[in-house]
Amino acid sequence: GLPLLVQRTIARTIVLQEIVGKGRFGEVWRGKWCGEDVAVKIFSSRDERSWFREAEIYQTVMLRHENILGFIAADNKDNGTWTQLWLVSEYHEQGSLFDYLNRGTVTVEGVVRLALSVASGLAHLHMEIVGTQGK
Secondary structure: OOOHHHHOOHHHHOEEEEEEEEEOOEEEEEEEEOOEEEEEEEEEHHHHHHHHHHHHHHOOHHHOOOOOOOEEEEEEEEOOOOEEEEEEEEOOOOOOHHHHHHHOOOOHHHHHHHHHHHHHHHHHHHHHHHHHOOO
């Protein structure tokens, strides 16, 4: 992710564009940051534990890989009435893998590409976990 100081001020510089999803712990928005599209997952302050845990997971070094969603920052935004907790990541036009698979039929070639991508990301995670044991 970004340096901690940048992470703690990023919410002030992102312009939310449109809501692209809703889930158990909040909403996901497409936003603009430095001219680029980003995904902003917004939690309410009552779900702080979930936000904190997800931010903690994303901030581990081993999550840097082309087949793992790119994390940008964790921040909060106080609008005077309540505090929003933000997770900012790369934006993907197709949405989540779940959304993509539910939108329509995937070709055999597409399934193979997805499987290879998932396997590559998982292999990276397992190499990092094995490589850090006992240190």
